[in-house]
Structure formats: structure tokens, C-alpha cells
Amino acid sequence: MSRLIRMDASGHSTLAEWTVEEGYDDAVEQFRRQLEEGWIAVRDEGEGRATQLTELPREADLVILRRPIAGG
Amino acid sequence: MQHGAVSNAAVLPELASVPWREPTTAATLRRWGRLWTLWTVAWCVPFIAAGVVLVWIEPLAAAVSLACLAHAWIIPELYAHRGASVVHPKGPRNESAEPVAQGLLGDLLSHDARALQQRTGLALERGSFGVWLVGEGGVLLVAPGGRRVHAFCVRVSDRSLPPSDRIAHLLLALRADETGFATVANHAYSGATWRIRRRLRKPGRPALDEARAAARTPAGG
Numbered sequence: 001m002s003r004l005i006r007m008d009a010s011g012h013s014t015l016a017e018w019t020v021e022e023g024y025d026d027a028v029e030q031f032r033r034q035l036e037e038g039w040i041a042v043r044d045e046g047e048g049r050a051t052q053l054t055e056l057p058r059e060a061d062l063v064i065l066r067r068p069i070a071g072g
Numbered sequence: 073m074q075h076g077a078v079s080n081a082a083v084l085p086e087l088a089s090v091p092w093r094e095p096t097t098a099a100t101l102r103r104w105g106r107l108w109t110l111w112t113v114a115w116c117v118p119f120i121a122a123g124v125v126l127v128w129i130e131p132l133a134a135a136v137s138l139a140c141l142a143h144a145w146i147i148p149e150l151y152a153h154r155g156a157s158v159v160h161p162k163g164p165r166n167e168s169a170e171p172v173a174q175g176l177l178g179d180l181l182s183h184d185a186r187a188l189q190q191r192t193g194l195a196l197e198r199g200s201f202g203v204w205l206v207g208e209g210g211v212l213l214v215a216p217g218g219r220r221v222h223a224f225c226v227r228v229s230d231r232s233l234p235p236s237d238r239i240a241h242l243l244l245a246l247r248a249d250e251t252g253f254a255t256v257a258n259h260a261y262s263g264a265t266w267r268i269r270r271r272l273r274k275p276g277r278p279a280l281d282e283a284r285a286a287a288r289t290p291a292g293g
């Protein structure tokens with residue numbers, strides 16, 4: 001089961017779950033809505049690597065939405 | 073099979089908010105390091121010289137001379153304090169959500185880095201510029217060789233996030249685009265590792281020790 005999660009005040013919220021067979025289209029809709037609201041999508045690839053996404057990969061295990069960062 | 077598209081060759085979107093900044097590279101970091109050293113020397117040498125000359129001219133001015141030497145010592149310490157403070161815990165703790173956030177952050181880290189983060193509050197991450205220590209509202213970068221540390225102020229603006237989520241935000245941005253991350257972050261300090269270590273709170277010092285050790289060994293070594 002793949003998951004789209006958002007890091008928020010609750011720790012993180014699961015926004016969508018999908019498998020290869022079902023749920024992907026709903027997840028894509030949710031994904032696009034979050035990007036329009038200013039969230040940034042990242043797929044962590046371990047060992048110090050992560051990829052920013054503009055489309056939801058069907059085969060991804062986990063896609064994380066984060067807020068923009070800024071110099072403090 | 074549909075693949076995710078990498079946004080603009082993996083450039084951090086936040087770079088759009090600082091278009092005037094020169095991209096941070098290993099060379100610019102070395103330059104910053106040299107500038108900080110020169111700046112510190114420029115502050116300290118006049119005070120040291122004044123302290124020595126005063127005693128030489130008038131031994132009874134020893135008290136004033138000591139005050140000058142104290143200034144020469146205190147000024148670099150104040151800068152180091154400023155650098156160390158970027159990784160001090162700050163902001164609301166949001167303790168009810170922290171266990172959930174800690175679980176996600178733990179999933180992003182290796183076993184050793186996870187254990188270190190839980191002990192010290194800082195997440196260790198190797199990068200091409202050196203070894204990073206990621207805190208809630210700032211990061212330290214231990215340069216290759218382990219003798220110099222750069223401190224950066226950088227944070228996610230949402231203060232409702234639990235501390236581990238703030239770290240995870242910075243960690244993911246760093247992993248996605250190290251150059252962009254270092255460019256967006258505000259460079260707050262650069263100086264000797266031993267000096268900044270003294271100004272870190274005790275729980276954070278083992279993380280700096282680990283980062284310094286890692287910075288002395290090549291990746292995978």
C-alpha cells in the first residue's frame with residue numbers, strides 16, 4: 001500500500017493510500033490539490049537522497065508533503 | 073508505468089525567494105570561512121595589541137590591559153555562541169504530536185543516525201559539502217577535515233509543527249538539493265569546531281563529536 005502523507009501539526013496526516021490496482025486516481029487528485037496550496041512533494045530515497053515531485057509516482061511507497069523552508 | 077517528474081532538475085523551489093544569492097558551493101563556503109577568520113582576527117588583534125602596549129607604556133594600567141585581552145577573548149566566544157544557538161531547541165514543543173513526528177523522522181534516518189538524533193536532538197547527514205547536523209531551526213555543517221563548522225539559520229515557518237517534523241522538513245530539503253538548501257539558509261557563523269562545541273548545550277555535543285569524526289573520514293570509509 002502506497003501512502004501520501006503531509007507533515008502537519010498532528011505529526012503527519014495520511015491523505016491518500018493506493019495500490020497498483022486501486023485508489024491511484026483519488027491520490028493524484030489529492031496530490032495536485034496539496035501542491036496548489038503550496039505544499040512541496042518529496043520522495044525520500046534513503047542514504048541522503050530525496051527527489052522533489054510534481055507528479056505522483058504510481059510505484060512510490062511513500063510521498064511526503066512538506067512546507068517551504070526559509071532562512072531564519 | 074507512470075514515473076514522478078523531478079521538479080526543475082531537483083532545484084529547491086524556495087530558491088525563488090532569494091534570487092539575488094550566489095549559489096553556495098564548496099568554494100564559497102571556504103571563502104566564507106576565510107572571511108570569518110579575517111573578521112575575527114580584525115576584531116581581536118587591536119584589543120590584544122592595546123593590552124600589550126598599555127602595560128608596556130604604563131604597568132599600572134594592567135587592569136585596563138586585562139580588560140582589553142578579555143575583549144579579545146569574549147568577542148569570538150560571542151560569535152560562537154551565536155553559531156551554536158542555531159541548533160538549540162526553540163519554539164513550541166507540541167508534545168502531543170511529537171511521538172508521531174518522531175516516528176516519521178526515525179523512518180528517514182539510518183539506525184545510527186536515529187539513535188544519535190534521539191539522544192542529542194540533531195540529525196546527522198552526510199553531504200557533498202561535509203557533514204550536516206540538522207536541528208529544529210538551524211543546521212551546522214562540519215567541513216571536510218572536521219576543523220571548521222559553518223552555522224546556518226533555516227527553518228520551516230509553521231510553528232505548529234512538532235520539533236521532529238521541523239527537523240524532517242529541513243532534512244528532506246537538504247537531501248533534495250544540498251546546494252539550494254545551503255543557499256536558502258542564512259549563513260550565521262563559521263569558526264573552529266572546538267570553539268562552537270563549547271557553546272553547544274551538553275546534549276548536542278556528542279552529535280558534533282560524531283559529525284567531526286565523520287568529516288575526518290571519506291564517505292563510505
